[in-house]
Amino acid sequence: MKKPNNTYHHGDLRASLLREAAALLRDSGIDGLSLRRLSERVGVSRTALYHHFSDKHALLCALAADGFAQLDALMQPLSPASNAPPAERYTAFAKQYLDYATKNPSLYGLMFGHTLWRDKLADDSLKQIAYESFRHHLAAVKRWQEAGILPKEQDSLRLTQVTWGTLHGLAQLVIDGVYADSTHLEDICQCVGQLFCGMRTAKPQ
Amino acid sequence: MKKPNNTYHHGDLRASLLREAAALLRDSGIDGLSLRRLSERVGVSRTALYHHFSDKHALLCALAADGFAQLDALMQPLSPASNAPPAERYTAFAKQYLDYATKNPSLYGLMFGHTLWRDKLADDSLKQIAYESFRHHLAAVKRWQEAGILPKEQDSLRLTQVTWGTLHGLAQLVIDGVYADSTHLEDICQCVGQLFCGMRTAKPQ
């Protein structure tokens, strides 16, 4: 009886939900992203969502998966060689990672923090894209080790975990504003680059 | 009219709330810590808490402050010199930090993640103890720089931010089980130690 207009079936609800959810997340943070507010914003009932996502967590997983895809794409073009000194190249890489994190704080917090992983709630597609992103990072670390940018004697897997851990930890600290603010981001990245590549001989390719 | 027994005034409610809240946090995680469950567990009304904490966030801040105190105390005895090689000393330090984090995952997540900081909701006592903890770490870094354990040429503040960031990021990754699991914690810490102290000459004191 209600809604006699031709839009009972929304047609593209899943995509609309994701789009508006991302906007809501960006504007109001993770706490401001409630299903009622989202559905109201999309112009649909509160439970319409359940025919496209099994759960609220499923929606959040999809958002996080998009975030990983963005982050992965962003870090891809970093691989080509340049003739800058190793430390500077790694510094630029760190800067790019931290820039993405600080420019999308809520999304970044969703991708990692927010119980998605802790409670085994991450669905398979999220796991897949997240692990793929890690494998890309691992491959880059191996390349940098062979190029003499990162220490060759370290196990590549451990080194990847540590370097990613460093970037991730710094991102969190800067986002939350606990021990670092974004005004000194440049200096921090430089310190990271020198620490990881510092003593290494510049041996470009 | 109710509760004719002599326990209308609980007498030590604030402390009891904190104790049970910590237990609830440990057992059921951050999402399982609701004020109703907590008050029921303490045996008191749902709003009794509001006479001792202005807010739920205030309670969480108090819990987090306790966590910082524990972490700070734990890392204090690490300062005395030993004659082990630098990398091993730092490895042990990292291991201690990550052990605390992984053994108290929910509390650690509360101390950092959980919007306490992001939304400027941290009250002054929490800020104070957290910053004090950071200053202790900074002082330790300076000592280690002078002892030749950490690179002397780096700015101490930046170096502290980076080293803490590394430990923090690894803690998060291990806790959430994203890219690292706790079985390889030893190896990871070793990698950290060698990375930060690796090329440095062993110059104890």
Next chain:
DNA sequence: CAGTGAATCTTGACAGTGTCAAAATGCAGC
């Protein structure tokens, strides 16, 4: 000891949340 004020605790209520069951609606195919 009586009595008053403040501190503490309880009950009732409200808006908000995620989610399930059942009914309503529109689309595609026989």
Next chain:
DNA sequence: GCTGCATTTTGACACTGTCAAGATTCACTG
């Protein structure tokens, strides 16, 4: 044109944090 199915809605439930108003007890003053 009718039937089955996917989609959407309405109603309801248990749960959350928090406020206002009343009940109870403690500490202190006269």
